[in-house]
Structures are given as C-alpha cells and as structure tokens.
Amino acid sequence: MRMKAIVFYEHGDTDVLKYEDVPTPACGPQEVLIRVAATGCNYNDIWARRGLPGMKFIFPHISGCDVAGEVCDVGNEVTTVKAGDRVVVHPAISCRTCEYCTSGQEYFCRQFKIFGFQTGPLQGGQAEYTKVPEINALPMPSNLSFQHAAAVPLVYLTAWHMLVTRANIRAGEDVLVWGAGSGVGSAAIQIAKLFGARVIATAGTNSKLEKARNLGADEVINHSSQDVVAEVKRITNKRGVNLVFEHVGGATWERSILSLAFGGRIVICGATTGYDALTDLRYVFNKQLTILGCHQGTKGEMVTVLKLVEAGHLRPVVDRVLPLRDVAHAHRIMEQREHFGKIVLTP
Numbered sequence: 308m309r310m311k312a313i314v315f316y317e318h319g320d321t322d323v324l325k326y327e328d329v330p331t332p333a334c335g336p337q338e339v340l341i342r343v344a345a346t347g348c349n350y351n352d353i354w355a356r357r358g359l360p361g362m363k364f365i366f367p368h369i370s371g372c373d374v375a376g377e378v379c380d381v382g383n384e385v386t387t388v389k390a391g392d393r394v395v396v397h398p399a400i401s402c403r404t405c406e407y408c409t410s411g412q413e414y415f416c417r418q419f420k421i422f423g424f425q426t427g428p429l430q431g432g433q434a435e436y437t438k439v440p441e442i443n444a445l446p447m448p449s450n451l452s453f454q455h456a457a458a459v460p461l462v463y464l465t466a467w468h469m470l471v472t473r474a475n476i477r478a479g480e481d482v483l484v485w486g487a488g489s490g491v492g493s494a495a496i497q498i499a500k501l502f503g504a505r506v507i508a509t510a511g512t513n514s515k516l517e518k519a520r521n522l523g524a525d526e527v528i529n530h531s532s533q534d535v536v537a538e539v540k541r542i543t544n545k546r547g548v549n550l551v552f553e554h555v556g557g558a559t560w561e562r563s564i565l566s567l568a569f570g571g572r573i574v575i576c577g578a579t580t581g582y583d584a585l586t587d588l589r590y591v592f593n594k595q596l597t598i599l600g601c602h603q604g605t606k607g608e609m610v611t612v613l614k615l616v617e618a619g620h621l622r623p624v625v626d627r628v629l630p631l632r633d634v635a636h637a638h639r640i641m642e643q644r645e646h647f648g649k650i651v652l653t654p
C-alpha cells in the first residue's frame with residue numbers, strides 16, 4: 308500500500324518538501340491507523356524543515372502535529388478505538404509508564420516526542436494516512452468539522468498548559484498576549500477571557516487587531532507601529548500586566564519583562580524570532596518576577612480542551628484550508644506572518 312505525503316530527506320528551503328508516494332504505515336498491536344482528513348500547520352513544521360542546532364530529525368521526515376481523521380484500522384490489542392471512529396490526535400508520544408507519565412507530567416518523560424515533529428521516519432500528519440498509539444487517539448467533538456478539529460490540538464493544549472496549569476491565571480488579571488494572529492496567540496486570548504482576565508493583545512496589522520477584538524481581546528496594540536511597553540503602561544495606569552504570554556522570543560522578550568507589574572509572571576513556550584534575549588535582571592529581582600517555561604501539555608489537558616471546544620467556550624480559528632500539496636505556500640504564509648489563526652491542509 309502506498310499513500311501521498313509531504314516528505315523531506317534533508318533540511319533546507321521549501322523546495323526540499325516533496326509531494327510523493329511513500330509506504331502506508333502498518334499498525335502495531337497497540338496502534339491505530341487514521342485516514343487523515345485534515346492536518347493543522349505549526350511553526351514546528353518550519354523548524355523541522357530548516358533544522359535546529361543540537362536537534363536531530365529523523366529522515367525521511369513527515370511533518371504535521373495536528374491530525375483529525377477517521378480510524379480505518381486498529382492493532383489486535385486495541386480496545387478503546389474502532390474503525391470508523393472520528394478522532395483527534397493528542398500530539399505527544401511518551402512511554403506512559405514512567406513516574407512522570409503516571410503523574411500527569413508526560414512532557415518530562417525521557418521518551419517524550421512531539422508527534423509529527425520529533426517522530427519518524429515517515430510518521431506525521433501531512434499524509435493520507437498516519438498511525439498513532441491507541442492512547443493518543445481521542446474522540447473528535449461531534450459538532451466540529453475535520454478542518455476545525457485539526458486547528459485545535461497543539462496550540463490549544465500549549466496555551467492551556469501555559470495559562471492555566473503553569474501561570475495559574477486568575478479572574479481580574481491583566482494579561483499581555485503577543486501575536487494574536489498566531490495559532491497559539493488566538494488560543495490564548497480565548498482561554499484568558501474564559502478565566503475572566505483582561506486581555507491586551509498585540510498584532511502587526513490593524514485588520515489582525517480587529518480580529519483579535521472579535522476573539523475577545525479587551526485592548527489591542529499594533530506592535531509594528533506602537534510602543535508596546537508605553538501602551539501597556541497607559542492601559543494599566545502605569546502598573547504593568549500581571550502576566551505576559553510569550554512565544555515570540557528574541558524580538559519581544561525585553562519588552563515583555565518591561566511590561567510586567569510587580570510580582571508579575573511571564574510564561575513562554577517558544578521563541579520563533581530567536582533564543583538570544585536580553586533580560587535586565589534588576590527587574591527580575593526588584594519586581595520579584597517569575598519566569599515559567601512550558602513545553603506542550605498532558606492528555607488530561609487535551610481532553611479538557613476538547614470538552615470546552617465542544618461546548619463552544621473555545622473556538623478554533625481557521626485562517627484558510629489548502630490542499631496538502633500546497634504545503635510550501637503554507638510555510639511562506641507563516642514565515643511572512645500573513646495568517647490569522649491556523650492554516651489547515653487536506654490530503
């Protein structure tokens with residue numbers, strides 16, 4: 308059996324991405340085979356394609372962390388999922404038996420891998436079929452399309468773990484969310500609002516700021532044309548925000564630190580603009596700031612997120628749907644930051 312997939316054999320520009328036939332994966336005893344109906348794009352796809360210093364990718368590589376689809380085959384030990392089920396993938400592979408996995412901290416597992424990013428060879432969502440362990444296949448909310456379901460997993464899971472689990476967000480707090488147009492930013496706005504926070508969101512264009520307001524942002528700042536720190540101080544009556552939601556890194560970190568109130572927290576899940584950031588340590592100790600790192604989330608958090616999506620409290624934001632073969636176009640849109648929400652591919 309062969310299937311179409313986006314495969315690459317080396318790091319490089321978008322021309323390394325090949326749309327070609329590869330073997331269809333076969334289920335192990337505890338695995339399920341999914342016919343991919345939709346797969347969400349993430350910045351991880353770009354990191355994998357470009358390569359990251361100190362990180363070894365497995366070739367031939369298929370990217371794609373977010374998968375929604377229909378189960379078409381199951382291994383002979385699988386009991387909870389059957390052919391025909393509509394599922395969403397929890398994009399974290401771990402051993403499920405170590406002390407971390409069994410205490411709700413699977414992201415600390417020595418075998419932890421982000422599905423469709425660190426897995427392989429030939430194991431990711433950007434294909435007609437993909438296989439995952441049974442435990443990673445969760446029921447898809449019945450009121451969602453495949454395209455909207457594929458816009459949920461990685462960004463909502465990450466934003467939830469950041470704001471709720473790590474930063475312990477509370478009603479009445481002021482939260483600065485960088486990059487409202489990113490998948491994780493659009494998720495963060497909605498989660499912060501759900502918890503009763505006042506959200507100050509940034510974006511690079513006025514049309515994105517308008518969309519951020521429609522998602523629930525109370526205040527918006529154009530980070531291309533406005534002084535973000537000065538605006539935060541104006542909006543908070545010179546106090547600063549209680550919490551900064553960081554995923555941009557080098558380009559924004561210094562301003563994030565300067566935007567915090569006394570006792571403020573900064574929670575970070577990535578650094579799309581670079582890892583080298585300047586921290587004026589006087590602010591950290593004088594203002595008693597807290598820096599919270601974050602790497603994905605747990606299956607339990609994923610289940611909670613899906614429940615809230617199904618209930619309509621969180622709405623996946625789909626920027627556009629493209630055919631799988633147009634993946635290079637999707638990378639360029641993300642690199643140019645032309646999107647608002649998720650780009651979804653359909654095989």
Ligand SMILES: [Zn+2]
Nearest residue numbers: 402405408416
């Ligand atoms: Zn483990």
